[in-house]
Amino acid sequence: MTPQAKVEILQHLIQIPSVNDHETDVADYIASLFAPYPQAKIEKVPFAQNRDNLVVTIGNPAGPQLGLCGHMDVVSAGNESAWSHAPFAGEVVGDQLFGRGASDMKSGLAAIVITLLEFLEQGVQLKGSVRLMGTVGEETGEYGAAKLTDEGYADHLAGLVIAEPSGLDNVVYTARGVIDYKVVSTGKASHSARPEKGVNAIDNLMKFYNAVGPIMAKHTKTDPVLGGLLHNVDLISGGEQINSIPAHAELMANMRTIPAYPNQVIYDELEALIAKLNEEPDVDLALSYSYPEEAIPGDPNAPLVQLAKQISDEVCGHDTQIVGSGGANDGAEFLRAKADFTSIEIGPGSNTSHQVDEYISITEFLQAVEVYEALVPAFFEETLKTAVD
Structure with a gap:
């Protein structure tokens, strides 16, 4: 997939005004991207009218399963006349792509969607399965993640990566x-x-x-x-x-x-x-x-944490920090699942989340895809090696 095609997917996501509602429109668009691939299992999990969670699973079901999660709702744009760039246009200026949700968190959502699509396009033989979970209502209470947890969609995870806008120079392993x-x-x-x-x-x-x-x-x-x-x-x-x-x-x-x-x-x-x-x-x-x-406990030395740091360091050329977060995320709900797994947060973002003229760096967005595409197979290798040892 060309860089321009990846940017166009993000633009399309931003052009869907899923403001605290209408996530089904986002889910339908993402599902349409996977429709050409019969090997992708696509499931819509309703929460309420016009509010469907989306689950897409690919890969080898005999191996470990890694979850990639992103929420499909955004907060209100507020007074749209205060924006220099229309909030639901996805306008590109230089290296910046503007729009409500550009940082929080449709860039992260797009990056994990593209990761799965490129695995499918390239015929990558994964040693485990990848489960993409697009959730509703994260901004107002994580109730999409709660629904998926209650329905058992996280019960077999070996690890979970939430593509919230931590910035690729941070791996969040614990949260309030x-x-x-x-x-x-x-x-x-x-x-x-x-x-x-x-x-x-x-x-x-x-x-x-x-x-x-x-x-x-x-x-x-x-x-x-x-x-x-x-x-x-x-x-x-x-x-x-x-x-x-x-x-x-x-x-x-x-x-x-x-x-x-x-x-x-x-x-x-x-x-x-x-x-x-x-x-x-x-x-x-x-x-x-x-x-x-609940607060999310964590271990900074957990294999998934260290692996994410190592890969982000290599892809982005910086010293990725292992940190905590003052905000809650979908991981708090998914950790209620039957499986025992590490949940981390790492995703593209800027300091403009929930603000006027919210934007994401296109360079960082494309780097996020590289990080996830390297992290998934590396996680399977690490998990299987640990199981053998």
Whole structure:
């Protein structure tokens, strides 16, 4: 495949506005690229209407299986008039290709798609199988990866590479988890001149707010790579009008966890606090979570980590760093699978993800294809050698 043909695949992906939805359009396009190859097993795994995950499997089923993962959704472009380059055009200027998702993460997705296509085009005889997993809803909760995990698509993986925009000079082997939670306070409305007739939902919500901070501050363990536990209340709302006692109030908080504190530890503490406060007269608090993800533990010396570093060093001519990530990724869901495997994150990217005029370097995008095409067979060789030893 020529470099121009590879760029055109990325442009086509960017031209599909899969903003927090409509991933099926992306899945259908990618599936069409594999349609000429009967040896490729193509599966669409529905999550919701217009939201199909895509799984493409090629290679030797008798050998180990390596997963290559990329999400098909992108965040909103926001005010499109603020862009110098139309967000869904895939415009090329010099070495830069612009568009929403150019960095996060349709360039990584395109690179792993092209990797499989070139193996098929060139008739490469792989010693294992490669499973491409295109997921929905990563930007809003990794629920495509959750669906694929629940359906067993990661149960036989020997390793997983997520093509998130780490930059090819970084291999991410560990990542924070996330807990988004909401607390709703239900009170009773009354005229503000007769507060005794009502129950102030804001006052009761603030009892939780004032108590939860000190509880979370007790978690003083730190991870040498990821740092400490993070807890931030980011949204608070309540009340109807200035002369009424509020009957409803709510807050939402975001937590970034570390392997030292599994999510269940946090759930237990939050739920115990809610139960304790609800024992007080007129307090009615309800707690809910939004797609929480566990932190991803990891070993910087794991064979897949070291192999990815070595290959990226050779292809790109730089000293690839082995690092952790403050953000969650699909790997948190896939690690719930029955198999025991290393998950890493390495992919093309720039520092413009989620920003106006998001772009990717075409040079780095093409290098990513080289990295993946070298990594896949090397991983099979390493895995089979280890099995024999």
